Amino acid sequence: MMTNLFSSFDPSSISSFSLNWMSSMLMLSLPSIFWLIPSRWNLLWMNLISTMHKEFKILIKSSTNKGGTLLFTSLFTFIMMNNFLGLFPYIFTSSSHMVFTLALSLPMWISFMIFGWINNTTHMLAHLVPQSAPSLLLPFLVIIETTSNLIRPGTLAIRLTANMIAGHLLLTLLGNSGASLNTSLLSIMIIIQMLLLILESAVAMIQAYVFSILMTLYSSEVN
Template sequence: MMTNLFSIFDPSTNLFNIPFNWLSTFLGLMFIPYSFWLIPNRQFIIWNMIISKLHLEFKNLLGPNSFKGSTFIFISLFSFVLFNNFLGLFPYIFTSTSHLTFSLSITLSLWLSFMFYGWINNSNHMFIHMIPQGTPPILMPFMVLIETISNIIRPGTLAVRLTANMIAGHLLLTLLSSTGINMPNYLIIILIIIQMLLLSLESAVAVIQSYVIAILSTLYSNEVN
């Protein structure tokens, strides 16, 4: 019996002190060799089209000064987060993206790498970026302070956005399913239909949040060039 509503997000389930819940993070790797069993197959063609579209979009966002192959960093980020978001919708599979431990480790490492690269190689550009063009001289100290704070909280906002969206949908599904125990049969049928609609919405949220975190990471990296 579930003693706490948030226990569905508890990563401490283990066997012989091995945290098996976090192993769900690597379940997405199971789909990679399958796509190469028979080429071309439907999965390979669809995934190749998605990657090609993302590559062109990320390339346009990064601009002409980006390094060759830098788009694949963000395509890999999109794929990794998408697999974890989508697999978390299946029963008895732990959703690792619903934890700040997971999402913050990704966003913080990316943000730190962007900051180190920007301040070491493009120091003047980073200083100029703190003051928008046309700012009155009297407001320049305040703009530097505001831009610095907004830059520092970026990894936190990215991580919280992903975590909060994944937790919200899962909690709603859990709350509705827990109310079906004492319902009559005709209401259970309505509840099942609502759950199916919410599950479809959560599938869309899983894709959208993966896309959002990849796009915002691309925009943040473009600012340091």
């Protein structure tokens, strides 16, 4: 009996050794058909990676940062695969936990800040003061910009976690009410759940795209 509405997201395992977080590493063992045989899946995957590379290349806007898109393309792939894996039954949704999302956003944000303040100190200081701002508002603008900069990793982590929890929680609530419904209502509920599952598949890709795009924008600000 579920005692808490959010207990379905708690890590649990029937074995003595918890293997919940192993779902985060399943994407590292993709079948060799994805890169050995030029199949349709391979062409689809390469087109997706090529599209993301072009998107990140436009946002970075730095000719000296060659290969920088590889980091954000890998980040997009990693988050998207974990989001999709969470839609399958009996697979732990790691991206619905702050431990997972903060472990992605916080180290990257800290590395960007260290790089920016060491190599582009003047640019980082100028970024705290918007152009054509009144002199009386400059101290308040510096505080506001500093605060908004400090909460960036937290907002990234919360955005990804909240969006993944919301859809899974709705699917869980509908699934738990299925035992008390008659045949006609149960059929309607199954159709609704299928539509929600399609929506969650789109959300899994969109949230990975938003996370990686925002991280790319944060990195471009320090160059």
